Amino acid sequence: MESKVNANIKTVNVDDKIISPARMAWNRLKKNKLALAGLFIIIFMILFAVVGPIISPYTTETMDYNNPTVGPGLKHLLGTDELGRDVLTRLMYAGRISLAVGAAAVVVEIVVGSALGAISGFYGGIIDNIIMRIADIFMCVPFFPILITLAALFSDLKIQSQYKVPFLMFIIGILSWPGLSRIVRGQILTLREQEFMLATNCLGLKDRKKIFKHLLPNTIPSIIVSATLNIGSAILTESSLSFLGLGVVPPTPSWGNMVQSVSDLYKLQHYPWLWMPAGICILFTVIAINLFGDGLRDALDPKLKR
Numbered sequence: 001m002e003s004k005v006n007a008n009i010k011t012v013n014v015d016d017k018i019i020s021p022a023r024m025a026w027n028r029l030k031k032n033k034l035a036l037a038g039l040f041i042i043i044f045m046i047l048f049a050v051v052g053p054i055i056s057p058y059t060t061e062t063m064d065y066n067n068p069t070v071g072p073g074l075k076h077l078l079g080t081d082e083l084g085r086d087v088l089t090r091l092m093y094a095g096r097i098s099l100a101v102g103a104a105a106v107v108v109e110i111v112v113g114s115a116l117g118a119i120s121g122f123y124g125g126i127i128d129n130i131i132m133r134i135a136d137i138f139m140c141v142p143f144f145p146i147l148i149t150l151a152a153l154f155s156d157l158k159i160q161s162q163y164k165v166p167f168l169m170f171i172i173g174i175l176s177w178p179g180l181s182r183i184v185r186g187q188i189l190t191l192r193e194q195e196f197m198l199a200t201n202c203l204g205l206k207d208r209k210k211i212f213k214h215l216l217p218n219t220i221p222s223i224i225v226s227a228t229l230n231i232g233s234a235i236l237t238e239s240s241l242s243f244l245g246l247g248v249v250p251p252t253p254s255w256g257n258m259v260q261s262v263s264d265l266y267k268l269q270h271y272p273w274l275w276m277p278a279g280i281c282i283l284f285t286v287i288a289i290n291l292f293g294d295g296l297r298d299a300l301d302p303k304l305k306r
Helices: 002-015 021-031 033-050 087-123 125-140 143-156 161-174 177-191 195-203 207-243 255-260 265-270 272-300
Strands: none
Touching (some): 021 033, 021 272, 033 087, 033 272, 087 161, 087 207, 087 255, 087 272, 125 177, 143 207, 177 207, 265 272
């Protein structure tokens, strides 16, 4: 009888093992095949951009004078451009720039948006009104025309090309914070009324610790999801500006200015290897990020049970 009870106890312990929230989210995410496909594409694109140039025998400026503007072949898998540069190698380096711009812009957005949203939601009153009205102004101003104006202004100021990429990252991030700040503010308004915040009041903690150590960490799932989705938007924005000649300046390659290099109908029809690979990379990367972001949102939703 005693051995039977012990066996039952062991079975209960095995069956009722504690699963962490991260593990639960990963288990939900694994059930979403589209999200997993998006994750694998993102990983492939990162490896393609980071590891690919190391393996490639060419650099972005290596010129094959004997084979300018030739199609794909054994020597150049994706052909060469009008200067004899290997398109595949430039595509890899361009991926570094485009992905870096997207990631850095989202980091700026997270830092500014989450901090202002948390402060606004915690204090309320006049501070909340001021921050939210500033956010309303940013959201009312058309995003892309402002970006084009600022990018054109930097071109007129003749800022050196190596500084244009950091400026582009900062501008995209600083114009994108209002949406995230509203999400964080809404969650903070709910969280500040919870029991654990009453405990922090009893302990006499400073407002800074209440906001950044107790409230803001509870909004991380929403911040992660928003950031994941906004990386795709930032990559598209950079590609659009580079396509218009206002983003990353040649000879530094980006997916946008590689598409922009095909400036007439003849090149568009007869030299598809010059623009199509960059367009495909933009397409698959943005779709993959959005699929993964949607799946991550569902996986991190505590109300969703599957």
